[in-house]
Amino acid sequence: MGTGKKEATRRERQGKTGDGLGNVRTKGENFYRDAKKVKHLNMYKEGKAQRNAEGKIIKAASYQSRDIPNARIEPNRKWFTNTRVVSQDTLKAFRDAMEEKANDPYQVLLKSNKLPMSLIRDGKDTENGIKQHKAKMTVETSPFADVFGPKAQRKRVKLGVSSLDDLAGDTEKSMDTYRERLEQQKLLSGASGDPETLGDDDKPLTMAIEPVFDKGQSKRIWNELYKVIDSSDVVIHVLDARDPVGTRCLSIEKYLKEEAPHKHLIFVLNKCDLVPTSVA
Numbered sequence: 440m441g442t443g444k445k446e447a448t449r450r451e452r453q454g455k456t457g458d459g460l461g462n463v464r465t466k467g468e469n470f471y472r473d474a475k476k477v478k479h480l481n482m483y484k485e486g487k488a489q490r491n492a493e494g495k496i497i498k499a500a501s502y503q504s505r506d507i508p509n510a511r512i513e514p515n516r517k518w519f520t521n522t523r524v525v526s527q528d529t530l531k532a533f534r535d536a537m538e539e540k541a542n543d544p545y546q547v548l549l550k551s552n553k554l555p556m557s558l559i560r561d562g563k564d565t566e567n568g569i570k571q572h573k574a575k576m577t578v579e580t581s582p583f584a585d586v587f588g589p590k591a592q593r594k595r596v597k598l599g600v601s602s603l604d605d606l607a608g609d610t611e612k613s614m615d616t617y618r619e620r621l622e623q624q625k626l627l628s629g630a631s632g633d634p635e636t637l638g639d640d641d642k643p644l645t646m647a648i649e650p651v652f653d654k655g656q657s658k659r660i661w662n663e664l665y666k667v668i669d670s671s672d673v674v675i676h677v678l679d680a681r682d683p684v685g686t687r688c689l690s691i692e693k694y695l696k697e698e699a700p701h702k703h704l705i706f707v708l709n710k711c712d713l714v715p716t717s718v719a
Contacts, residue, residue, distance in 0.1 A: 541700060547672045626684065668695070673703045680710040 465474040467481075489498040499505065512518075540546040585592050600606045668674055674695065679686040695704050 544703060547701065547703070623689075664691075665694075668699070668702075671702070673705065675705045675707055677707045677709050680708050680713050683708060 465477050467477040468474050485501045488496045488500045491497050584590055695702055
Protein backbone atom coordinates (compact mmCIF):
# COMPACT_ATOMS: atom_id res chain seq x y z
CA MET A 440 0.00 0.00 0.00
CA GLY A 441 1.34 3.40 -0.92
CA THR A 442 2.20 5.86 1.79
CA GLY A 443 0.50 8.74 -0.05
CA LYS A 444 -2.96 7.50 0.85
CA LYS A 445 -2.46 7.72 4.59
CA GLU A 446 -3.93 10.75 6.41
CA ALA A 447 -0.86 11.54 8.47
CA THR A 448 1.38 11.34 5.41
CA ARG A 449 -0.96 13.62 3.49
CA ARG A 450 -0.77 16.27 6.21
CA GLU A 451 3.01 16.13 6.26
CA ARG A 452 3.16 16.31 2.49
CA GLN A 453 0.84 19.36 2.30
CA GLY A 454 2.46 21.06 5.29
CA LYS A 455 -0.71 21.19 7.41
CA THR A 456 -0.68 20.42 11.10
CA GLY A 457 -4.47 20.80 11.37
CA ASP A 458 -7.48 21.33 9.17
CA GLY A 459 -8.34 24.58 10.95
CA LEU A 460 -11.90 25.82 10.49
CA GLY A 461 -12.23 24.59 6.94
CA ASN A 462 -14.29 21.57 7.92
CA VAL A 463 -16.41 23.25 10.61
CA ARG A 464 -20.07 22.95 9.66
CA THR A 465 -23.18 24.57 11.06
CA LYS A 466 -25.65 22.26 12.77
CA GLY A 467 -28.32 21.36 10.23
CA GLU A 468 -26.14 22.11 7.21
CA ASN A 469 -26.23 19.41 4.53
CA PHE A 470 -26.31 18.90 0.79
CA TYR A 471 -29.70 20.59 0.45
CA ARG A 472 -29.21 23.53 2.86
CA ASP A 473 -26.14 25.68 3.22
CA ALA A 474 -25.10 27.51 6.40
CA LYS A 475 -26.79 30.76 5.34
CA LYS A 476 -30.13 29.03 4.79
CA VAL A 477 -29.87 27.22 8.14
CA LYS A 478 -29.24 30.48 10.00
CA HIS A 479 -32.19 32.05 8.22
CA LEU A 480 -34.49 29.21 9.30
CA ASN A 481 -33.19 29.26 12.86
CA MET A 482 -34.09 32.94 13.04
CA TYR A 483 -37.79 32.00 13.04
CA LYS A 484 -37.31 29.70 16.02
CA GLU A 485 -35.49 32.21 18.22
CA GLY A 486 -38.69 33.92 19.32
CA LYS A 487 -39.85 30.93 21.40
CA ALA A 488 -38.39 29.49 24.56
CA GLN A 489 -37.53 25.78 24.85
CA ARG A 490 -39.56 23.91 27.48
CA ASN A 491 -39.43 20.40 28.89
CA ALA A 492 -42.32 17.97 29.37
CA GLU A 493 -43.38 19.74 32.56
CA GLY A 494 -43.58 23.09 30.83
CA LYS A 495 -40.57 24.62 32.54
CA ILE A 496 -38.26 26.80 30.49
CA ILE A 497 -35.00 25.03 29.77
CA LYS A 498 -33.56 27.65 27.44
CA ALA A 499 -34.97 31.17 27.36
CA ALA A 500 -35.69 32.99 24.13
CA SER A 501 -33.29 35.55 22.77
CA TYR A 502 -33.06 38.70 24.94
CA GLN A 503 -35.71 37.31 27.35
CA SER A 504 -33.57 35.57 29.95
CA ARG A 505 -34.38 36.44 33.56
CA ASP A 506 -30.98 35.44 34.89
CA ILE A 507 -29.24 38.43 36.39
CA PRO A 508 -25.63 38.55 35.20
CA ASN A 509 -22.78 39.48 37.50
CA ALA A 510 -22.27 42.97 36.10
CA ARG A 511 -19.34 44.81 37.62
CA ILE A 512 -18.06 48.21 36.60
CA GLU A 513 -14.35 48.80 36.67
CA PRO A 514 -13.47 51.48 39.23
CA ASN A 515 -11.99 54.38 37.35
CA ARG A 516 -11.73 58.12 37.96
CA LYS A 517 -12.88 58.92 34.44
CA TRP A 518 -16.50 58.16 35.41
CA PHE A 519 -16.43 61.26 37.67
CA THR A 520 -14.61 63.68 35.37
CA ASN A 521 -15.92 65.95 32.64
CA THR A 522 -16.24 64.69 29.09
CA ARG A 523 -16.01 66.66 25.86
CA VAL A 524 -14.70 69.79 27.52
CA VAL A 525 -12.87 72.61 25.78
CA SER A 526 -10.38 75.01 27.26
CA GLN A 527 -10.93 78.76 27.19
CA ASP A 528 -7.87 79.30 24.99
CA THR A 529 -9.16 76.88 22.36
CA LEU A 530 -12.63 78.40 22.56
CA LYS A 531 -11.24 81.93 22.14
CA ALA A 532 -9.17 80.87 19.13
CA PHE A 533 -12.22 79.25 17.55
CA ARG A 534 -14.34 82.34 18.25
CA ASP A 535 -11.74 84.62 16.64
CA ALA A 536 -11.52 82.36 13.60
CA MET A 537 -15.30 82.38 13.22
CA GLU A 538 -15.44 86.18 13.40
CA GLU A 539 -12.83 86.45 10.65
CA LYS A 540 -14.56 83.99 8.32
CA ALA A 541 -18.17 85.03 9.00
CA ASN A 542 -18.12 88.01 6.63
CA ASP A 543 -16.07 86.32 3.92
CA PRO A 544 -18.39 85.41 1.00
CA TYR A 545 -15.90 82.85 -0.32
CA GLN A 546 -15.74 80.81 2.89
CA VAL A 547 -18.43 78.21 3.65
CA LEU A 548 -18.71 76.38 6.97
CA LEU A 549 -19.91 72.79 6.67
CA LYS A 550 -21.54 70.70 9.43
CA SER A 551 -21.86 73.45 12.00
CA ASN A 552 -24.10 71.25 14.17
CA LYS A 553 -21.04 69.31 15.36
CA LEU A 554 -19.28 72.48 16.47
CA PRO A 555 -19.87 74.25 19.82
CA MET A 556 -21.73 77.14 18.20
CA SER A 557 -23.80 77.80 21.32
CA LEU A 558 -20.65 78.54 23.30
CA ILE A 559 -19.67 81.15 20.72
CA ARG A 560 -23.04 82.81 20.25
CA ASP A 561 -23.90 83.04 23.94
CA GLY A 562 -23.67 86.65 25.04
CA LYS A 563 -25.03 88.75 27.84
CA ASP A 564 -28.59 88.39 26.50
CA THR A 565 -28.40 84.60 26.09
CA GLU A 566 -28.60 81.90 28.71
CA ASN A 567 -28.08 78.25 27.68
CA GLY A 568 -28.83 79.17 24.09
CA ILE A 569 -32.15 80.88 24.99
CA LYS A 570 -32.55 84.60 24.42
CA GLN A 571 -33.62 86.40 27.59
CA HIS A 572 -35.65 89.59 27.78
CA LYS A 573 -33.71 92.57 29.12
CA ALA A 574 -36.43 93.52 31.59
CA LYS A 575 -36.55 89.98 32.94
CA MET A 576 -32.78 89.92 33.33
CA THR A 577 -32.85 93.24 35.18
CA VAL A 578 -35.56 92.10 37.57
CA GLU A 579 -33.74 88.84 38.31
CA THR A 580 -30.38 90.50 38.99
CA SER A 581 -31.74 93.47 40.95
CA PRO A 582 -35.23 92.98 42.44
CA PHE A 583 -37.43 95.92 43.38
CA ALA A 584 -36.76 95.52 47.12
CA ASP A 585 -32.99 95.80 46.54
CA VAL A 586 -33.31 98.99 44.46
CA PHE A 587 -36.03 100.99 46.21
CA GLY A 588 -37.04 101.17 49.86
CA PRO A 589 -35.15 100.81 53.14
CA LYS A 590 -33.21 97.74 51.91
CA ALA A 591 -31.84 99.47 48.85
CA GLN A 592 -28.22 98.55 48.16
CA ARG A 593 -27.40 101.66 46.11
CA LYS A 594 -27.92 105.33 46.86
CA ARG A 595 -28.57 106.15 43.23
CA VAL A 596 -30.71 103.95 41.00
CA LYS A 597 -28.84 102.46 38.06
CA LEU A 598 -30.68 103.61 34.95
CA GLY A 599 -29.90 103.43 31.27
CA VAL A 600 -30.34 107.18 30.83
CA SER A 601 -28.77 110.11 32.59
CA SER A 602 -31.43 112.81 32.09
CA LEU A 603 -35.05 113.33 31.18
CA ASP A 604 -34.09 114.29 27.63
CA ASP A 605 -32.32 110.98 27.15
CA LEU A 606 -35.33 109.16 28.61
CA ALA A 607 -37.67 110.95 26.19
CA GLY A 608 -35.39 110.15 23.25
CA ASP A 609 -35.18 106.51 24.27
CA THR A 610 -38.97 106.33 24.53
CA GLU A 611 -39.45 107.84 21.07
CA LYS A 612 -36.90 105.46 19.61
CA SER A 613 -38.63 102.41 21.09
CA MET A 614 -42.00 103.71 19.84
CA ASP A 615 -40.63 104.15 16.31
CA THR A 616 -39.26 100.63 16.41
CA TYR A 617 -42.64 99.33 17.53
CA ARG A 618 -44.42 101.16 14.71
CA GLU A 619 -42.01 99.80 12.11
CA ARG A 620 -42.52 96.27 13.39
CA LEU A 621 -46.30 96.76 13.41
CA GLU A 622 -46.25 98.09 9.85
CA GLN A 623 -44.14 95.14 8.78
CA GLN A 624 -46.65 92.71 10.29
CA LYS A 625 -49.48 94.51 8.48
CA LEU A 626 -47.56 94.29 5.23
CA LEU A 627 -47.07 90.56 5.60
CA SER A 628 -50.73 90.02 6.46
CA GLY A 629 -51.87 92.03 3.41
CA ALA A 630 -53.58 94.77 5.44
CA SER A 631 -51.00 97.55 5.05
CA GLY A 632 -52.06 101.20 4.98
CA ASP A 633 -54.61 103.23 6.90
CA PRO A 634 -58.19 102.10 6.11
CA GLU A 635 -59.50 105.67 6.52
CA THR A 636 -57.19 107.14 3.87
CA LEU A 637 -57.63 104.30 1.40
CA GLY A 638 -60.22 104.38 -1.33
CA ASP A 639 -63.00 101.90 -1.89
CA ASP A 640 -60.90 99.94 -4.37
CA ASP A 641 -57.83 99.79 -2.12
CA LYS A 642 -59.54 98.73 1.11
CA PRO A 643 -59.00 95.11 2.15
CA LEU A 644 -61.96 92.86 1.45
CA THR A 645 -63.43 90.60 4.10
CA MET A 646 -64.17 87.38 2.28
CA ALA A 647 -63.64 83.66 2.58
CA ILE A 648 -60.29 82.36 1.39
CA GLU A 649 -60.51 79.60 -1.17
CA PRO A 650 -58.73 76.36 -0.21
CA VAL A 651 -56.80 76.42 -3.48
CA PHE A 652 -54.71 79.34 -2.19
CA ASP A 653 -53.48 77.24 0.73
CA LYS A 654 -51.88 74.66 -1.54
CA GLY A 655 -48.15 74.39 -1.14
CA GLN A 656 -48.19 75.75 2.43
CA SER A 657 -48.74 72.54 4.36
CA LYS A 658 -46.45 71.35 7.12
CA ARG A 659 -45.02 68.67 4.86
CA ILE A 660 -44.01 71.24 2.23
CA TRP A 661 -42.37 73.43 4.89
CA ASN A 662 -40.45 70.42 6.22
CA GLU A 663 -39.18 69.65 2.73
CA LEU A 664 -38.16 73.30 2.33
CA TYR A 665 -36.16 73.25 5.56
CA LYS A 666 -34.51 69.98 4.47
CA VAL A 667 -33.32 71.70 1.30
CA ILE A 668 -32.09 74.71 3.27
CA ASP A 669 -30.19 72.55 5.78
CA SER A 670 -28.45 70.63 2.99
CA SER A 671 -27.51 73.74 0.98
CA ASP A 672 -24.64 76.17 1.40
CA VAL A 673 -26.08 78.89 -0.86
CA VAL A 674 -29.80 79.74 -0.91
CA ILE A 675 -31.26 81.75 -3.82
CA HIS A 676 -34.39 83.77 -2.98
CA VAL A 677 -36.32 84.77 -6.13
CA LEU A 678 -38.35 87.97 -5.72
CA ASP A 679 -41.09 89.28 -7.97
CA ALA A 680 -40.19 92.64 -9.51
CA ARG A 681 -43.81 93.82 -9.19
CA ASP A 682 -43.77 93.40 -5.38
CA PRO A 683 -40.27 92.59 -4.07
CA VAL A 684 -41.06 93.31 -0.42
CA GLY A 685 -44.29 91.35 -0.45
CA THR A 686 -42.64 88.24 -1.91
CA ARG A 687 -39.92 88.06 0.72
CA CYS A 688 -40.09 85.18 3.19
CA LEU A 689 -38.98 86.81 6.43
CA SER A 690 -39.24 83.60 8.44
CA ILE A 691 -36.64 81.93 6.21
CA GLU A 692 -34.39 84.99 6.42
CA LYS A 693 -34.66 85.00 10.22
CA TYR A 694 -33.93 81.27 10.34
CA LEU A 695 -30.80 81.67 8.22
CA LYS A 696 -29.63 84.67 10.23
CA GLU A 697 -30.01 83.04 13.65
CA GLU A 698 -29.58 79.31 13.05
CA ALA A 699 -27.27 79.19 10.02
CA PRO A 700 -25.24 82.39 9.71
CA HIS A 701 -22.57 80.56 7.71
CA LYS A 702 -24.97 80.01 4.80
CA HIS A 703 -25.24 82.58 2.00
CA LEU A 704 -28.57 84.08 0.92
CA ILE A 705 -28.80 85.61 -2.56
CA PHE A 706 -31.77 87.73 -3.69
CA VAL A 707 -32.68 87.44 -7.38
CA LEU A 708 -35.12 90.00 -8.81
CA ASN A 709 -37.36 88.32 -11.39
CA LYS A 710 -38.44 90.77 -14.11
CA CYS A 711 -40.05 88.28 -16.49
CA ASP A 712 -43.56 89.30 -15.43
CA LEU A 713 -42.88 92.93 -16.41
CA VAL A 714 -42.65 91.98 -20.09
CA PRO A 715 -46.03 92.39 -21.86
CA THR A 716 -47.67 89.22 -23.09
CA SER A 717 -47.74 90.59 -26.63
CA VAL A 718 -43.94 90.83 -26.69
CA ALA A 719 -43.43 87.47 -24.98
